[in-house]
Amino acid sequence: MRTGTTWSTARSSDLFTRSRRVIPGGVVSLNRAVEPALAFARGRGSRIWDLDGNEYVDYHGAFSPYLLGHRDPDVEAAVRAALDDGLTLMGSGTTPWEVRLAELIVEHVPGVERVQLTTSGSEATFHALRLARAHTGRDGVLVVQGGYNGWHNDVACNVMTPLAEIGPRVSPGEYPVRPMSAGVPRSVQREVHVVNFNDLPSAEHVLARRDIAAVILEPVLQNVGVIHPQPGYLDGLRRLCDRTGTVLVFDEIKTGFRHALGGYQSLAGVRPDLCTLGKAIANGHPLGAIGGRADLMDLFADPDPARRVLIAGTYNAHPLACAAAIATIEKLAGRQEEIYGHLEGRGREMEEGLRQILAAHGVCGTVARQGSAFCLYFMDHAPRDWHDIAEHHDFALDLTYRRALVAAGVYHFPQACKQGSISLAHSPADVAETLERTDAVLRALR
Numbered sequence: 056m057r058t059g060t061t062w063s064t065a066r067s068s069d070l071f072t073r074s075r076r077v078i079p080g081g082v083v084s085l086n087r088a089v090e091p092a093l094a095f096a097r098g099r100g101s102r103i104w105d106l107d108g109n110e111y112v113d114y115h116g117a118f119s120p121y122l123l124g125h126r127d128p129d130v131e132a133a134v135r136a137a138l139d140d141g142l143t144l145m146g147s148g149t150t151p152w153e154v155r156l157a158e159l160i161v162e163h164v165p166g167v168e169r170v171q172l173t174t175s176g177s178e179a180t181f182h183a184l185r186l187a188r189a190h191t192g193r194d195g196v197l198v199v200q201g202g203y204n205g206w207h208n209d210v211a212c213n214v215m216t217p218l219a220e221i222g223p224r225v226s227p228g229e230y231p232v233r234p235m236s237a238g239v240p241r242s243v244q245r246e247v248h249v250v251n252f253n254d255l256p257s258a259e260h261v262l263a264r265r266d267i268a269a270v271i272l273e274p275v276l277q278n279v280g281v282i283h284p285q286p287g288y289l290d291g292l293r294r295l296c297d298r299t300g301t302v303l304v305f306d307e308i309k310t311g312f313r314h315a316l317g318g319y320q321s322l323a324g325v326r327p328d329l330c331t332l333g334k335a336i337a338n339g340h341p342l343g344a345i346g347g348r349a350d351l352m353d354l355f356a357d358p359d360p361a362r363r364v365l366i367a368g369t370y371n372a373h374p375l376a377c378a379a380a381i382a383t384i385e386k387l388a389g390r391q392e393e394i395y396g397h398l399e400g401r402g403r404e405m406e407e408g409l410r411q412i413l414a415a416h417g418v419c420g421t422v423a424r425q426g427s428a429f430c431l432y433f434m435d436h437a438p439r440d441w442h443d444i445a446e447h448h449d450f451a452l453d454l455t456y457r458r459a460l461v462a463a464g465v466y467h468f469p470q471a472c473k474q475g476s477i478s479l480a481h482s483p484a485d486v487a488e489t490l491e492r493t494d495a496v497l498r499a500l501r
């Protein structure tokens with residue numbers, strides 16, 4: 056717990072009062088509306104500060120882009136230098152920065168022969184699906200339950216849907232589409248097919264019965280914590296897509312760069328046809344990317360207008376975001392072993408420490424982790440899919456635990472099952488301090 060101070064959040068509350076008058080719900084991205092409702096002022100390294108000056112060790116990392124930590128000095132210097140050099144948006148032709156960035160992605164991500172650049176991850180997944188539809192001439196899309204691939208109509212569904220709405224586990228089979236938003240056309244919903252992660256028979260079932268253009272998924276499911284692909288699952292999807300002429304899209308917006316410079320695909324040894332990148336690619340600056348097989352990607356420039364796939368966007372590959380991404384990737388590439396070793400080391404300390412605390416307090420829980428991404432589930436085994444979590448995880452305890460941690464100065468996003476993200480800026484002392492506070496929180500909760 057914070058010692059010697061009371062935790063005041065009065066300034067945050069005042070700002071939310073003002074915000075709600077002019078911004079519907081008081082937030083500009085619906086998933087930012089959580090309790091406690093805090094307004095943040097600044098961040099540096101592994102730490103963030105709210106408007107009242109309270110300091111937190113940050114494991115939210117703005118939904119995980121901060122692989123190098125807040126305000127990484129090298130990334131910040133690159134952006135400042137770019138501004139000083141007079142780097143502004145040109146909106147005509149190309150720029151040296153976008154070409155350099157695309158070259159770096161092609162060099163490091165194994166399945167990528169060509170790249171396109173966007174402003175956000177959602178735009179990247181949107182374009183990947185449009186490309187897959189243009190290539191296959193099919194409209195259907197297969198998504199996985201518990202995965203998040205952006206806010207657009209095709210994919211904004213079935214992330215943490217209550218079982219009452221989707222029913223018990225079926226395999227092989229598919230689940231009803233449950234959009235996360237009003238206003239998604241029924242015609243779009245008919246083209247979306249939902250199966251569980253790690254359920255190959257269900258993917259096979261759907262691909263045999265529907266005209267599916269693309270299978271899109273996070274190769275490690277990280278929007279409901281951390282769920283690993285079971286052995287054979289990603290290869291199985293690869294074979295299935297090859298057999299049915301379906302485009303396999305790995306959404307590596309969370310996993311790319313965080314787990315390896317070459318993305319999770321380089322660790323799994325499975326090559327998607329397309330992948331989408333974002334978040335850690337620019338360490339907190341707004342950038343997304345689509346990459347993949349040249350024959351598919353070249354549809355973005357097909358000489359036949361009837362086959363050509365539109366990509367457009369005033370802010371695509373904004374030069375400042377490109378400068379940030381180049382600096383991020385060059386830093387990762389130049390110090391690969393050291394940086395990924397550090398991330399794995401802190402991740403392991405966190406995992407082992409949390410396990411010991413759970414055991415010491417006799418709390419039923421498990422820690423799932425991939426490198427620097429981790430999640431504590433209040434259930435007795437690592438989950439294999441969303442149904443597993445929905446059936447066994449103690450959601451109420453999770454939320455109470457997270458809120459208590461926030462009050463104790465450890466910022467875990469106060470929503471059940473949200474992944475924790477460790478950065479290069481997190482030191483062994485940060486992890487030790489976090490574990491100490493976690494121990495106190497769990498002791499009090501027990």
Ligand SMILES: Cc1ncc(COP(=O)(O)O)c(C=O)c1O
Pocket residue numbers: 118175176177178180203204205206273278306307308309333334343
């Ligand atoms: C796996 C994944 N795909 C896509 C997105 C959408 O990216 P953005 O929020 O940049 O639009 C997210 C965002 O959380 C994500 O985690």
